[in-house]
Amino acid sequence: MSLREEALRSAVGRIQNRFGAAALQQAARVEPAGEAAVEACPTGIAQVDELTGVGGIPLGRLSLCLGAAGTGKMLIGYHFLAQASQSGAAVAMLDLRGHADPWLMAQLGTRLDRTLVLRPRGAADAELKTALETALGLVRAGVGALLADLPIDAGQSRLWDPFAATLTAACAKAAIPLLLLGEVAGEPLRYAASLVLRLQRQEWLLRHGDIDGVRLQATVEKNKLGMPGRGAELCLAYPRGTFISPLPPVWAAPPRLRVLPS
């Protein structure tokens, strides 16, 4: 054993004596990921699933997807609903902005006969509270996933102080994914969230002078289940709202052809 290794072992021993055995461990001794793995509901968008570190929106946790208008939050939500509605009894969407588009949801693969849409009459605190209580009841009754589309005011409402924890606990008990979409989120929501995904628009993609899509930058601001700070580039092609590879095929280089051996 070299002098350097001996010094390292001594330092590790001192840290473990002072802060406990679990404070510092060798990577090889860490429990395999399968035992503590968190199940997730995939969104169907490979880049987003990879960013989260668990393969999608984690079950039993509160996830946030933030971004300005026109950054594709709703499309990520619809893709998530489409995947979740394929299994389970029903999925619920809390549509506080009243912008839900069932036609687009159906185009993206959502089973509408299993989709419940909560549409309160307004976005005031009273209506928000009613909607959140209803959503809580549906989660406890057994819906398979919950998606909430929040206006700016609702994201910063004081009501989230008790409801964020209550809703997260109910989702954890039912082991269902909960995804909130909004432009901004207040402290209670950010604190309760296990995953915060930020979407930013990079540039418009033009074809013949017309807007044909948008290039987005997705960043993980907070992640309790994986590494935060990761980023990825997404391209959103209009008008169907399908996410494609960072470089759309029209701009990508043609594939190289090779002759297969006979």
Place this chain on the structure above:
Amino acid sequence: MILCCRIPDIPIAALVLARAECGEQLAGRPLVVGGHPSERKPVRAASMEARAFGVCAGMPLRQAEQLCPEALFSPADPAAENSLARHLLAGLYALAPKVELAAGGEAYVEVDGLGEPVAFASRVGAYLHQRLRSRPALGLGSNKFVAHIAAGLAAGAAIVDGELAPRLVPCGSERSSLAPLSIDECLPEMPDFCRRLKLFGLRRLGDLASMPLAAVQAQFGAEGLQALKLARGEDSRRLQPWEPPQRIEEQSRLDPAVDNLTPLLFVARGLVDRLGERLIEGGYAVTTVRLRLELDDSPDPIEAQLKLRAPMSTGEELWTPVSQLLQRQVMTAPVSRLCLRVSGFCPAQSRQVDLLTRADGRLEDITRQLHLVADTHGSELVRMPALAPVAPLVDERRHHWTDAAQGLAVQAASRVRRRIPA
């Protein structure tokens, strides 16, 4: 042993009782219920005296008037008839657990295990006499047909001490007791069959009973076979017992009377919890909640009823509609008694959950929750989208919103239907 009580038809009895309250005695008069003879309506019921003239239920009132011009015609009163039938059945049910009110003014009571049959029949007769103010004819037999015939024989017997004595046909002697009776009178519901028997020279039940079974079946088919068995005193028809409507009730007396909603809700919560425990014990779900508030210094209580959208089986589920029902009431005086009653019983769990299908039982739970939401906040809060069959050009018309609870309930029902053939 079956007891048959021949009482007047319920519409006739209701008419007689209603007129008796006004001091008019109609007993012994031909009565026809259904309307005035000038109306184009059928006869609803006719008394025995009117039937003797050939009047029967279903014939036009004008024809009934031609057959029996001296009959008293009266319009029907369905509410009074239902009330009388319910009271009669409840009274008979208090005497015997198995009672049946048959059409044509007959009540059947199973008297096995209720003491000496003739003495019990006398008690039933006394009750009916007191209730209907007419003497019922009582017949006892081993089955419904024999009891029916015995009651018919008792009706023609002499009145002793102001009562018609019950007629008993002992077990084992049914065939000999029925043998001398006319086929026409005993089987009036088979007129064609009786006419054909008369052509063969068979006029009494004893003649028919002595015929070989195979020969009667070959000649008259299933109808002949049935008549032959009846003639021999064999009747396989079972009594169809009436069961009183179930209800569970919890009440609390408030002393001193309460004039504030908060303590009233507190008491109501306790009553709802007790109701829930009783529902869970019995495995019931209920569809109707009835609230009754007795006010201090006021003879008229406040009564309210709520029909639930979906059956509820626990106190937790019942609390929301009950609290809303209570908060909706306008109380003008302090409340001295609070009473909650649930009815409309059905099994708490209507479907066996498939353990091999993931999340199979959740559909009903979500539907129940949606009903609850609809009760509380209206049915427009949670909707289910549906696409238009043909996509129009205007975006807003590509979809419409449907009732979410109804949509999920249809899916749950379709799951049940799919599973039945398996």
